[in-house]
Amino acid sequence: xxxxxxxxxxxxxxxxxxxxxxxxxxxxxxxxxxxxxxxxxxxxxxxxxxxxxxxxxxxxxxxxxxxxxxxxxxxxxxxxxxxxxxxxxxxxxxxxxxxxxxxxxxxxxxxxxxxxxxxxxxxxxxxxxxxxxxxxxxxxxxxxxxxxxxxxxxxxxxxxxxxxxxxxxxxxxxxxxxxxxxxxxxxxxxxxxxxxxxxxxxxxxxxxxxxxxxxxxxxxxxxxxxxxxxxxxxxxxxxxxxxxxxxxxxxxxxxxxxxxxxxxxxxxxxxxxxxxxxxxxxxxxxxxxxxxxxxxxxxxxxxxxxxxxxxxxxxxxxxxxxxxxxxxxxxxxxxxxxxxxxxxxxxxxxxxxxxxxxxxxxxxxxxxxxxxxxxxxxxxxxxxxxxxxxxxxxxxxxxxxxxxxxxxxxxxxxxxxxxxxxxxxxxxxxxxxxxxxxxxxxxxxx
Numbered sequence: 156x157x158x159x160x161x162x163x164x165x166x167x168x169x170x171x172x173x174x175x176x177x178x179x180x181x182x183x184x185x186x187x188x189x190x191x192x193x194x195x196x197x198x199x200x201x202x203x204x205x206x207x208x209x210x211x212x213x214x215x216x217x218x219x220x221x222x223x224x225x226x227x228x229x230x231x232x233x234x235x236x237x238x239x240x241x242x243x244x245x246x247x248x249x250x251x252x253x254x255x256x257x258x259x260x261x262x263x264x265x266x267x268x269x270x271x272x273x274x275x276x277x278x279x280x281x282x283x284x285x286x287x288x289x290x291x292x293x294x295x296x297x298x299x300x301x302x303x304x305x306x307x308x309x310x311x312x313x314x315x316x317x318x319x320x321x322x323x324x325x326x327x328x329x330x331x332x333x334x335x336x337x338x339x340x341x342x343x344x345x346x347x348x349x350x351x352x353x354x355x356x357x358x359x360x361x362x363x364x365x366x367x368x369x370x371x372x373x374x375x376x377x378x379x380x381x382x383x384x385x386x387x388x389x390x391x392x393x394x395x396x397x398x399x400x401x402x403x404x405x406x407x408x409x410x411x412x413x414x415x416x417x418x419x420x421x422x423x424x425x426x427x428x429x430x431x432x433x434x435x436x437x438x439x440x441x442x443x444x445x446x447x448x449x450x451x452x453x454x455x456x457x458x459x460x461x462x463x464x465x466x467x468x469x470x471x472x473x474x475x476x477x478x479x480x481x482x483x484x485x486x487x488x489x490x491x492x493x494x495x496x497x498x499x500x501x502x503x504x505x506x507x508x509x510x511x512x513x514x515x516x517x518x519x520x521x522x523x524x525x526x527x528x529x530x531x532x533x534x535x536x537x538x539x540x541x542x543x544x545x546x547x548x549x550x551x552x553x554x555x556x557x558x559x560x561x562x563x564x565x566x567x568x569x570x571x572x573x574x575x576x577x578x579x580x581x582x583x584x585x586x587x588x589x590x591x592x593x594x595x596x597x598x599x600x601x
Contacts, residue, residue, distance in 0.1 A: 186262075188206070218253065220240075339369050443507055468487075490551065
């Protein structure tokens, strides 16, 4: 076994007993463990339990080997936590295909969890995992007899719903709530080519590329199991009369895909939280400045102009002093929405300070920038913030400093800090000029 795996470019470490293997697993954190189901010092089930106790959710996937296979033994080991079970003698191409498939899936989840752990390290918590709701399995068999057998055999085995699909229907882009959570394919020699094409297409389609695919292979197509794994199926099972193992594998794939979806969602929420101002819902400085730098580079390459504005509420400290900070927060949220309503769809707005906002407008001529800035001032002035409990509305005004970015004739990179300084000085002129007004910088740095 070591020679076979080394020839396939795997680094192999060996252990003679379960206890030794547990120590190596904890110390070296291998990508996968291959083990006999009966070790000199413990059973396979005992080893799996101890491995999970030591390594927790970071435990590597496990592939166990049996010399004789019965349904009960396989079910016991799968329920104990085995990732896969193979019966000796194992064809080499099947073994390597299983290894590649397991490692692909394990690496995807490990990468997601690593990214999420990085987000947690900077203060974002991981959501609790809840996977209790039944899912939907799209069943594609190529024949009504196979559909009926699988439907009847799986009925009562698990809580998930089976829906029958044809290959064309599976590839058509459905409504979001109509997409199955995973796909179950029944493959025989008669439909092998069509089903392998379907797997590759499901892996490429936007609505199905992340959905698990489990293939039940008829005895006349057993030689195709390795290739089915390599083209993208998450799991392959030889068809048999007892469907309990199939139900268990379907349930495990359903749990795995929901866990991955939850990790992606949590990671996305963490990224959004890192870029979004929690009070106003606008972008924050962490997002806005890199965005502005990218826009400056792109505009210079494509010979386009743009406008950048710094907007600051007038006498905002008086709002907090007279009405309280809760009212001040409400004013900020209201003004943020007024500002957004004055912008075009591709404009960007961010809150970059206490009562200061950054507005970036791609493809904006000077006359358009002047008109839009004045429109913003007028909109804020005419939109007082309504307070609760019959309290009087709070009216505020805003001052704006504008700078324009123009394509450069040389190849030097525009300076974002110089551009921000120009806008800041223009804003200062608006404050000196009586507030509630717009000022343009006389000479742009871009």
